[in-house]
Every structure is written in C-alpha cells, then in structure tokens.
Amino acid sequence: MIVGKREAWTGRVFLVLLMAFTIVPFISLFVTALHPSGSYPSGLEWPSEPRWGNFADAFRAAHMGDLLxxxxxxxxxxxxxxxxxxxxxxxxxxxLRMAGRHLVFLMFVLGLTLPFEGIITPLYYLVRDMGLLNTRWAIILPLIGLxxxxxxxxxxxxxxxxxxxxxxxxxxxxxxxxxxxxxxHVPLAAPAISSLAILLFLWTWNQFLLAIVLVDDPxxxxxxGALGAFQGQWGTDIPLLCAGSLLILAPTLIVFLIFQRRFVSALLQGSVKG
Known part of the structure; x- marks a missing residue:
C-alpha cells in the first residue's frame, strides 16, 4: 500500500503533537522543581537561580534510600x-495438548477484567486474616496473583x-x-520473557494503591506508594514535591530507555507471528 505525501506528513505532525503532549508535563515538573522551596511557580517559567539542591532535599526528606x-x-x-x-x-x-486447557485459559482471560479497585476491600480482609498487614508480603503476594x-x-x-x-x-x-x-522452549522465549519482565518491573515499581491500603509503614x-506520605508532608511545597516525583519516576524511565529496543522487538516478533 502506497502512502501519499499528505498522509505521511499528517502522520508525522500527529506524532510530533503526541510527543509534545507527552513530554511537556515532564518538562514542567523539571522546571518547577528548580524553583526556590516554598514558592508557587507558574507554567514553564525558568528560575533565575535554579535550585539543584531541591533534588537532594527531596531525597533526604522522603527517606528515598529506604524506599529504594x-x-x-x-x-x-x-x-x-x-x-x-x-x-x-x-x-x-x-x-501442550492438556485436557481442559481452553477452560483454564478462559479463566485467566476473565481475570484480565478484574480491576484492582474492585477487589481491594476483600483483599484487605484476606491479607489481614493471614497476618500480613504492614509487611512487604502484603504487596508481593497479591501482585503475583493479580x-x-x-x-x-x-x-x-x-x-x-x-x-x-x-x-x-x-x-x-x-x-x-x-x-x-x-x-x-525457554531459550526461544527469551524476547517474550524479557519484555514481560520489563512490564512487571514497571507495574510493580509504580504500584500505588496496594502499597497505600495494605502497608502503613512508608x-x-x-x-x-510512599509518594502519598511525601505529599501529605510536603504537599504545600510545590518545587520539593515535583523534585520528589521526578526522583520516584527516574528508575522506571531509565529501565525503559535501556531496554526499549528489546521490548519493541518482542512486540514486533509477536505481531509477525500472529
């Protein structure tokens, strides 16, 4: 199928706009984080004297060494x-041609329709009855199942x-x-396994709801999950809050940038096979 010049340029403009729409919020966070602590910056205004120390202050205030x-x-x-x-x-x-595989697979597919928010209340009581509240197991075991x-x-x-x-x-x-x-088969599945590992890492690292509900100790x-406690303590200090948010976001962004080629190749491999 031959794509005309107009369609090609339309696609490029759309991608540029989409990229700008995605990047601008991060730029705004970064610029805001460089303003003096306690100020209320507006928009993308670059500070006259960037306060790079806000990142170190946010790291210490949120005890991010323990969080890492x-x-x-x-x-x-x-x-x-x-x-x-x-x-x-x-x-x-x-x-494998195991008996009942279609029924078992259907049960897993139905599991995709369960939102975290819909099961958080029974999950809380289940974890409480198991004596795992306020422990890391309260996050680890439910996430494996979910x-x-x-x-x-x-x-x-x-x-x-x-x-x-x-x-x-x-x-x-x-x-x-x-x-x-x-x-x-496991060696042949290395691209699929590695891309799944990236997704699971991102989802686990960024898990917020279970960490807030099931664990009291930040x-x-x-x-x-600790961002909620940090926001409650420093919610009125916008630059420090933005600096803490960027520090929390940094590990997932770095991991994705490092392994993006492997992730994309696995997606393309699946599309070709399908």
Missing part, C-alpha cells in the same frame, strides 16, 4: 516468581505460535516434557 531498598525487595519478590509461573502456565496452555492473568496470556501468545516440529525432534532425541520446556512501601 524496599522497592527493590518487592520487585525481587514479584518479578522472578511471576515470570516462572507465567512461563510454565503459558507453555502448558499454548503448546499479574498472572496478563502474564499467562502474554506467554501463551508466544508458545502457541511455535512449530510442533521442534518438540517432536527433541522428543525423538529422548527429551521429556521438563527438558523440552527448559532446554528448547519505609515498607514501593517508591510510588
């Missing part, structure tokens, strides 16, 4: 377990498109199902 450690522990508890469970379930539902529908759906989409010839050749060489999974929350 807490977020890292939560990510390490959620992402590896979710990847292993989702990869095994996706392989079983997408490549991420499973999408993670299994993602991995199944990869395994269902793999040719059966690979499995048949490996089985002729004496490989059992476990060896077939770990030695043949030092045991995620970086995003």
């Amino acid at each position: 450690w807490s977020s890292t522990l939560i990510v390490l508890g959620v992402v590896p377990v979710s990847l292993v469970l989702a990869t095994m379930a996706g392989f079983a539902l997408g490549h 991420f499973m529908p999408f993670a299994v759906y993602w991995m199944r989409a990869h395994f269902i498109n793999l040719p059966d010839d690979l499995s048949e050749a490996a089985q002729l060489d004496g490989a059992n199902v476990w060896q077939l999974f770990w030695r043949v 030092a045991k929350r995620t970086m995003a």
